[in-house]
Amino acid sequence: MNKPFIKVGFLGLLVMGMSLVLLMVFPSKAPWMMDGFFTPIIAFEFVQSPGEVYRLFGLSGSLDQLSMTQSMIKAMDLGNKLDYIYMVLYTCFLFFFSFVCAKKTGQRLYYAASLLSFVVLIADALENIQLLRITAKITRQDFGKEIFFLHCFTWIKWGGITIVFLILAPYFFKGKTLSKGITAIGISSFILSILAYLNRSVLNELMGLSVALMFLMMIVYSFFYKIE
Numbered sequence: 219m220n221k222p223f224i225k226v227g228f229l230g231l232l233v234m235g236m237s238l239v240l241l242m243v244f245p246s247k248a249p250w251m252m253d254g255f256f257t258p259i260i261a262f263e264f265v266q267s268p269g270e271v272y273r274l275f276g277l278s279g280s281l282d283q284l285s286m287t288q289s290m291i292k293a294m295d296l297g298n299k300l301d302y303i304y305m306v307l308y309t310c311f312l313f314f315f316s317f318v319c320a321k322k323t324g325q326r327l328y329y330a331a332s333l334l335s336f337v338v339l340i341a342d343a344l345e346n347i348q349l350l351r352i353t354a355k356i357t358r359q360d361f362g363k364e365i366f367f368l369h370c371f372t373w374i375k376w377g378g379i380t381i382v383f384l385i386l387a388p389y390f391f392k393g394k395t396l397s398k399g400i401t402a403i404g405i406s407s408f409i410l411s412i413l414a415y416l417n418r419s420v421l422n423e424l425m426g427l428s429v430a431l432m433f434l435m436m437i438v439y440s441f442f443y444k445i446e
Contacts (some may be wrong), residue, residue: 219445222322226314227440233311233433235303241321244297245290249276254420258290262349264422268359271352291353298346305346308433309339312382315436319389331385334378341374373415376425380408383432387399396442400435407432 248258250273255261258274265271275287316331348368355361383404390401409430414421 221441222318222445223315225439226311226318227437229307230309230433230437230440232308233304234437236300236307237430240297240300240304243293243300245293248274248290249287250274252418254418255423257426259294260405260423260426262294263345263368264418265365266369266418267365268361271356271361272363275356277356291356295350295353298349301346302343305339305342309335309342311433311436312338312379315440316382316386319386322331323389325389327385328389331382332383334385338375338378338382341365341371341378345371345375361394376434377415377430378412379429380404380425383429384408390439393443396435396439400432403432403435404426 234244245258248261251258252264255264261274262271265274269315271277275290277287295411312331313335316328316335320326320328320332324326341404345368351364352361352368355364387401387404390397390404393400407425410425410428414425
């Protein structure tokens with residue numbers, strides 16, 4: 219086959235389709251978000267205290283307004299439940315893309331990216347458990363433990379994804395214009411993940427955007443790359 223990534227590309231289309239579904243399900247606005255954030259689900263993933271959770275959902279530290287935020291909670295919960303489908307799809311995409319790179323080049327390094335995809339899947343699943351527990355406990359004010367584990371699993375997920383991109387960078391760097399662009403985005407996403415970890419800010423959103431762009435470019439690559 220002169221297009222070794224074509225089957226992975228079709229899996230990528232499912233990733234894109236599920237991304238659009240989640241875009242429609244997750245809340246597009248929130249009563250409040252931390253400085254630099256403009257995507258409610260990203261802000262939720264990076265909250266650091268119960269107070270931030272209350273403000274994000276419009277509670278302002280008071281439980282009297284809970285009824286006003288039920289629609290947002292339901293949307294978040296539905297999105298996080300559907301996200302289990304999404305996480306399986308995108309981690310499978312990373313796994314098989316990396317696997318094809320390894321088979322095509324004979325470089326065992328790319329098998330490490332495939333294995334890391336499983337770590338990302340587990341971390342993402344555990345992250346969502348914390349998010350769902352937080353909304354379930356939002357009236358009880360006792361979800362400090364969930365926020366602690368949320369921070370851990372969220373960064374294992376995002377860090378794992380960007381490390382996969384970094385591992386794949388040498389493969390793309392050897393290619394032509396599109397491949398060189400993918401290399402630049404992949405390395406940028408890794409750098410942004412480090413900066414965002416050190417300074418929670420708009421950098422977290424930029425990291426998310428760079429990861430989304432990287433997936434898009436890899437999917438395009440999957441369809442257009444062919445062995446000469």
